Amino acid sequence: MGNTKYEKLQIDGVDYKTTFTDKWRNRKNWETPDPKLVEAYLPGTIVNVNVKEGQKIRENDLLLVLQAMKMDNKITSPVDGKVKAIHVKKGDQIPKGTVMIELE
Amino acid sequence: MGKLTARERIQGIVDEGSFHEYDMFVEHQSKDFGMDKKIFHGDGVIIGTGTIYGEPVAIYAQDFTVAGGSLGLMHARKITKIMDHAMKMRMPIIGINDSGGARIQEGVDSLAGYGEIFLRNTQASGVIPQLSIILGPCAGGAVYSPALTDFVFVVDNISKMFITGPEVVKTVLGEVVTMEELGGARVHAAISGNAHFFAMTEQECFEQIKQLLTFIPWNNQRKARSFPAKPPKPEYKINNILPADPTQPYDVRDIVKAVADDSEFMEVQQDFAPNIVVGFGRIDGETVGFVANQPLVLAGVLDCDSSDKAGRFIRFCDAFNIPIVTFEDMPGYLPGVEQEHMGVIRHGAKVLYAYSEATVPKITVILRKAYGGGYIAMNSRHLKADFMFAWPTAEIAVMGPEGAANIIFKKEITESTNPEETRKQKVAEYREKFANPYVAASKGYIDSVIEPEETRMLLKHSIEISGNKTVMVPQKKHGIPPF
Numbered sequence: 001m002g003n004t005k006y007e008k009l010q011i012d013g014v015d016y017k018t019t020f021t022d023k024w025r026n027r028k029n030w031e032t033p034d035p036k037l038v039e040a041y042l043p044g045t046i047v048n049v050n051v052k053e054g055q056k057i058r059e060n061d062l063l064l065v066l067q068a069m070k071m072d073n074k075i076t077s078p079v080d081g082k083v084k085a086i087h088v089k090k091g092d093q094i095p096k097g098t099v100m101i102e103l104e
Numbered sequence: 105m106g107k108l109t110a111r112e113r114i115q116g117i118v119d120e121g122s123f124h125e126y127d128m129f130v131e132h133q134s135k136d137f138g139m140d141k142k143i144f145h146g147d148g149v150i151i152g153t154g155t156i157y158g159e160p161v162a163i164y165a166q167d168f169t170v171a172g173g174s175l176g177l178m179h180a181r182k183i184t185k186i187m188d189h190a191m192k193m194r195m196p197i198i199g200i201n202d203s204g205g206a207r208i209q210e211g212v213d214s215l216a217g218y219g220e221i222f223l224r225n226t227q228a229s230g231v232i233p234q235l236s237i238i239l240g241p242c243a244g245g246a247v248y249s250p251a252l253t254d255f256v257f258v259v260d261n262i263s264k265m266f267i268t269g270p271e272v273v274k275t276v277l278g279e280v281v282t283m284e285e286l287g288g289a290r291v292h293a294a295i296s297g298n299a300h301f302f303a304m305t306e307q308e309c310f311e312q313i314k315q316l317l318t319f320i321p322w323n324n325q326r327k328a329r330s331f332p333a334k335p336p337k338p339e340y341k342i343n344n345i346l347p348a349d350p351t352q353p354y355d356v357r358d359i360v361k362a363v364a365d366d367s368e369f370m371e372v373q374q375d376f377a378p379n380i381v382v383g384f385g386r387i388d389g390e391t392v393g394f395v396a397n398q399p400l401v402l403a404g405v406l407d408c409d410s411s412d413k414a415g416r417f418i419r420f421c422d423a424f425n426i427p428i429v430t431f432e433d434m435p436g437y438l439p440g441v442e443q444e445h446m447g448v449i450r451h452g453a454k455v456l457y458a459y460s461e462a463t464v465p466k467i468t469v470i471l472r473k474a475y476g477g478g479y480i481a482m483n484s485r486h487l488k489a490d491f492m493f494a495w496p497t498a499e500i501a502v503m504g505p506e507g508a509a510n511i512i513f514k515k516e517i518t519e520s521t522n523p524e525e526t527r528k529q530k531v532a533e534y535r536e537k538f539a540n541p542y543v544a545a546s547k548g549y550i551d552s553v554i555e556p557e558e559t560r561m562l563l564k565h566s567i568e569i570s571g572n573k574t575v576m577v578p579q580k581k582h583g584i585p586p587f
Contacts (some may be wrong), residue, residue, distance in 0.1 A: 009405075011403060011436055011438075012503045012504045012506065012508075013504070015351060016351045019402075022295075028442065030442065043278050044275040045277070048504045071274070096129075098226060
């Protein structure tokens with residue numbers, strides 16, 4: 001193991017000399033979710049967009065319908081506010097994690 | 105080297121000339137979609153019995169050249185017939201999977217067939233060893249039979265396992281992926297953990313199966329075969345492996361090889377969660393299951409995957425009367441949002457559950473770090489370990505000296521005129537007091553502090569005197585492990 005490249009992993013304040021697995025290297029770093037970014041929690045197709053940019057909305061108002069896993073999923077607003085931007089239109093096929101609507 | 109035929113595969117596994125085939129003339133009874141005009145010889149699967157090392161085994165091999173090895177009702181009935189036979193005769197069952205999946209023309213009958221196989225896999229679990237070999241596609245519901253068995257063998261470029269194939273993944277999710285990237289042998293060996301043994305060729309895979317069968321018993325009423333004792337190979341010098349500094353890495357497999365007969369160690373799930381090492385070896389001719397933290401990878405922490413891997417291996421050993429030897433050197437559980445959200449609590453609990461539940465002889469050797477929850481989880485005295493040994497290098501404490509000193513002496517450190525100096529002093533103080541095996545030994549949590557070169561002798565002794573170990577467990581239907 002003369003040419004092993006070691007990494008540092010800190011646990012309870014101690015740096016351990018060790019190696020990493022690819023699975024560990026490829027992990028996603030945690031980001032605090034922003035409730036004002038409405039993301040697709042499943043990949044799917046936009047069936048209908050029910051709001052317009054600039055429109056005032058209340059919590060639980062219907063924003064759009066996302067067809068995913070053979071279901072029409074109603075996407076509602078998590079907050080009271082205003083529609084800042086709409087990034088999708090009817091018929092769009094979107095992958096998981098796509099920001100569909102921005103609120104303010 | 106490419107794919108062998110179903111018959112060649114069976115011949116490659118069982119003793120020469122020992123295979124006897126059943127149900128060669130079975131045909132499907134399906135009439136829909138023009139099936140009444142088609143004849144599939146043997147309905148796409150070969151079943152039978154043979155011997156390995158002169159001991160009986162049951163075996164089936166799906167034949168991809170007959171209707172794509174697709175599973176119809178009669179195909180499934182043949183498999184369940186040989187499984188029932190294996191159960192009745194208490195012999196291992198080896199299943200070779202190479203199938204396009206359900207035979208769609210047979211509709212719900214095909215699903216019924218799968219269900220009847222899964223039921224038998226579950227009923228046979230812990231009674232007879234069940235080995236699955238994936239030598240072709242194994243997709244959709246079909247994957248759940250291997251998943252329910254004890255050991256899954258895969259071969260590079262040949263094995264493909266997934267619930268939904270690349271086409272569906274693309275249509276439904278828009279993810280573009282090759283069959284190999286989605287569910288190839290390497291994926292299951294290293295990432296998903298669905299496979300236990302990876303081979304480059306089918307031939308190598310068959311050798312692995314035969315090697316595994318030297319280590320495990322034929323059923324849960326028996327012990328694994330004994331072999332003539334052999335000393336470890338002289339190149340594994342147990343005194344030269346462990347660095348004294350607890351932050352320095354080494355390969356714990358060298359320690360296993362330094363105590364195992366002939367330094368032979370058959371590692372299970374070698375590439376999955378390599379921060380824990382599990383596998384089979386022998387001490388003085390008797391099979392033992394080794395579980396060892398691996399400081400070489402991720403400092404040897406317990407995390408979701410390594411807990412899952414160790415828990416399952418321990419339960420196999422316990423079900424099949426194989427003593428468990430644990431080598432401990434770990435700084436604790438892996439911190440992080442990812443781990444907490446993945447459920448490191450419930451996954452970590454699997455290790456506790458498996459060790460606590462196990463009634464086979466349980467021996468622990470603390471090599472170096474034994475901190476916190478990890479100390480408890482890694483077969484501690486408190487989980488009814490039968491023998492607790494510690495090397496003089498053992499550090500048994502609630503956490504490492506750095507972290508502990510920062511908490512206990514927080515006030516002294518912050519109020520000091522020279523905080524850094526005070527911190528160092530307090531760390532040294534804590535290390536002096538707890539970073540050794542003697543506090544735990546003074547309470548009887550450790551039976552003996554031993555020199556590394558005594559390890560093999562004491563393992564041998566422990567196993568010898570545990571021959572009649574008897575534990576009464578309360579009557580229950582079954583426990584509820586943290587799945």
